[in-house]
Amino acid sequence: MKRMEIMKEYQRKLEGIFKNNYTVATPLLQEYDQQHQPFDSIDVRLQAINQMDIEGTIIPKESLEYVSNQLSSISANYTVEEQKSFLRNEARQIKVQKNTISIRVPEKNCRATQLIEQEQFRN
Incomplete structure (x- = not known):
């Protein structure tokens, strides 16, 4: 079982959760969880x-940071039994916070919008 394949499978799982698709199949990840x-x-x-x-994904950086912090906390503060429980129910327990998802408006568009608003205000 290659670690990179497991990581790619987890990426598909997280992207599925991000798209509200909680049924992404993860057989390699489940097998890894059972063996380790x-x-x-x-x-x-x-x-x-x-x-x-590093490579990029559809999930915003803020959401990745949130999930990473959540997993780090579980790893550091939970008992082994609680960690096992989390891993079994992971899809239901990880929440991609909606308030961390943001779309950056390019500066140029913001500036153009401001100029248009200023012109309309003057008229």
């Missing part, structure tokens, strides 16, 4: 998020 300690499974997820941040 929860800490290792969470570590694979954190590496996948880091790779997504």
